[in-house]
Amino acid sequence: MEMKEGHSAGFESLAKALETCYDCGVEVATVFAFSIENFNRSRYEVEWLMELGKSKFRQVVGNGELCEKYGIKIRVLGNLDLLPSDLKKVLLDAEELTKNNTRAVLNVCWPYTSRDDMTHAVRKIVSKRYEADSITEDLISKNLYTGGLPKLDLLIRTSAVYRLSDFMLWECVDPDCDIEIVSVLWPAFSATRMVWVLLKWGFGRTYYGRRMAKVLNIEHAKDE
Template sequence: MSEDRFKGSNGSDPSQISQSSTLNVLKNLLANTLKSSNCIPKHIGFVMDGNRRYAKKNDLEIKEGHEAGFISMAKILELCYQAGVETTTVFAFSIENFKRTSSEVDQLMNLARNRVKQITENGELAETFGVRVRVIGDLSLLSSEVLEEISDAVEVTKKNKRATLNICFPYTGREEIYHSINKNIKQTLQHKQDKIDEDTLNYNLYTAHLPKLELLIRTSGETRLSDFMLWQVCERGVMIEFLDVLWPDFTPYQMAYILMKYIYKKSVGKPLRNISLGTEYDGEIQTNNNTTNNNNKNNNNNNHNNNNDNNRNDKSCN
């Protein structure tokens, strides 16, 4: 799957082809090495933030920033699936985005419908890696035309079993929790269940029956979740990476390093702390890589939790 295909480029520079081939070999080697660890996260969530700032920084139109963001997403997902990740969930369009200008909303809708179709075409990401594509969120907010086109594209992948791509469009974590509660109430009133508890709420989330979220990545330097997977991220052991890089600038090699950090932490029982990509948050432990004042406190917390972490490692890294 080439970047030129996404850009619609026809010409080719031999030196660029050679460089691209070398980088692909390196990326494939990294992916295979990560996969061999048997400790890759089964489910990764992405808050793909920074497309508009990227466009402004590079004197581009906003729609070009979103296009660049899609190219980055395709490359990151390709590495994830090569490395053995089973499920990825991407925050493609927030319900709050309907508050943007009508022209930008239309651009995002057109981009989404075109790109969902594209990744499900022959020879693209879904076919190459056996990915089942799901669009999740409040689909009632989509126009019938957009919904029909997306549904047709998703239908093509329904028999794929190797991996799953959840495209949150349009979505917020609060709406997902509301959806689950509403469904639980209806099932209780219809006597299909006799109680509402944490298990029944989990069962009716959009991500039910998929591996639990284990790693969440948010780009652009913001240290907040922006209403994404609020329920799932509260699970013990979820690792969160806040990265000080705009989404279109986020590379597969940076992604590979984050996966290495995850593998190291799950295998050894403590974080790897020698990179300045951003802030890492895990449970009750928060580390800002540019700050050293809290290192001793964090190390004490890590030591206190090592036994519990190692118990989980026995299950997740075998």
């Protein structure tokens, strides 16, 4: 598939996957739309991705059907100072248009890396002049771009790649976070695949949660 077609198909897959998530009751979804490392790609590809981003988010600002249907608040996470001013304005306009929606949240990471996020969090903490002894993991978490959001339950990595590409590294180390590696490329990630991943995750939580509860009850009975 030609590069432009591939990225366009990826955006279409994203819309279908998000619609499926919100239909299934997901309250917060986060998408890795553009990595800071992607600026190292060819100038042609980077410029095309910037134009594609403007086009898609102008659609959101223009009609906002998906956001209105599911009550989605858009939040842009990342170092916006690295973006062209016209794209930055479109993203901020999308945030402004949806700021009063309360049913669900869509975090769009653009441009983003976890290392930059952690660096940004540390700078915020230092600027507030916290004492060294008062800097905790919880304080760092609150100052990340995802600060104030629920903990991450599930991270999905497509393309059968066993690396996270600097995406939500801090959040996914939580012991309650599951990581799902799927074999399909992102443009081929269908709504059906999204449903399967959610069902698998939900079954795992229910089954292993019940097993753990039984173990805890047994241990409790022994203590008595």
